[in-house]
Amino acid sequence: MRKILLSIVKNKCPKCLKGNFFIYSNPYYNCFFHRGEIxxxxxxxxxxxxxxxxxxxxxxxxxxxxxVFFGIIIFFVSYFILKIESIIFIIILISLGLLLLIPFTYYLGRLIWLNFFA
Ligand SMILES: [Zn+2]
Known part of the structure; x- marks a missing residue:
């Protein structure tokens, strides 16, 4: 379990934990400047x-x-902590939040998927 978490968090090979999986460990840099290549x-x-x-x-x-997980978190934060009651505004916040998180979920999604099978 520890090995899987280290591989996902540190962008490393699931077998040896030494070689990189993505070229760069920053998901945004990797996504915008290297098209998310692995x-x-x-x-x-x-x-x-x-x-x-x-x-x-x-x-x-x-x-x-x-x-879905991040969308639920954004909903709970905006509704219960920030006390925003306009559902339209919350939907806009969730949409913007998920748009900003695309490189991060892409990055985590591939690393988690590889660790399921490696
Ligand atoms: Zn390796």
Missing amino acids: LKKCSNCNFEYELEPGFFWGSMYVNYALS
Whole structure:
């Protein structure tokens, strides 16, 4: 469990925890300047990250779950803590929040998906 968490949090290979998975560990930098590309294989142990063709399409399920999770958090914060009562404004806040989080959920989604199967 600790190994999985370290791999996800530190952007490392799930097998050896030494080589990077994404080129850069900053999801926003990686998304905007490198189109979210991942490395083909681990630079340390040569583990191929794409286990089969189209393997990372499945990470959309994780991405979706993360987006729902963050959407619920934004709702609770805006409704219960910030005391915003306009549901339209809350929906706008959730939409903007999820738009800003796209690189982060993309990044986490792929790392979590790979760790399910590696
Ligand atoms: Zn490795």
